[in-house]
């Protein structure tokens with residue numbers, strides 16, 4: 453007889469029987485994430501500029517959380533993390549500054565079924581000035597098992613005109629300060645051995661490579677977090693770039709630069725002591 457209760461249990465990694473789990477969910481175990489295609493199923497059909505692929509939060513949730521754990525996303529954007537929470541039976545809280553973007557996230561969550569009856573909450577606000585403890589306790593949570601953080605890649609994409617948006621930070625220094633404030637706020641609710649995932653890419657300014665990934669990693673390591681992995685993920689070509697591939701090739705040849713074909717997924721875990729200075 454089929455155990456209905458078990459059938460409706462959200463997926464969870466059992467190290468005594470891990471092989472079927474990693475096969476079923478395509479769990480990546482090495483640091484090179486080559487994901488050929490974005491999963492555009494369900495409410496994720498429509499793609500918005502600057503959102504990450506659903507496979508990123510899915511991998512993180514499936515490896516680093518248990519069913520019904522809480523996942524927090526301080527740069528929620530169009531709600532990709534929360535959609536994955538809903539699909540995989542994890543509770544979720546996301547904070548987003550821009551109302552227009554937040555509305556897309558809300559719509560997506562309404563369109564998606566909620567098979568495990570989890571709570572996912574979308575909150576409008578500035579993560580650099582948000583009291584996450586208050587937000588969680590109001591909703592009956594005490595801590596998060598996982599924080600997924602996907603800040604703007606500084607000014608590469610403008611997400612809105614609000615000066616508090618990290619994409620409008622006037623300098624790199626201001627960007628890192630605001631990122632650091634958000635980090636301090638959100639780490640207050642991360643559980644003792646909870647995981648923090650940072651997804652970020654680098655940028656060019658006037659023909660010079662600006663390693664945002666390494667700067668934000670350095671900022672992150674100032675807190676009590678242990679670096680567990682630096683993964684590199686392929687970036688698909690955008691439609692616009694694909695159409696003008698030879699123009700882009702010429703540009704990089706002329707300026708002595710390269711196309712961005714990768715971004716970073718950095719994994720940290722809360723720790724009292726770290727070896728990194």
Ligand SMILES: C[S@@+](CC[C@H](N)C(=O)[O-])C[C@H]1O[C@@H](n2cnc3c(N)ncnc32)[C@H](O)[C@@H]1O
Nearest residue numbers: 503504527529530532549578579602611617618
């Ligand atoms: C790289 S996008 C995140 C995309 C998201 N992972 C998704 O898949 O849709 C960064 C988001 O952070 C938001 N943001 C920037 N500054 C913020 C702040 N101070 N507080 C809250 N959200 C902020 C931006 O408006 C943008 O939607």
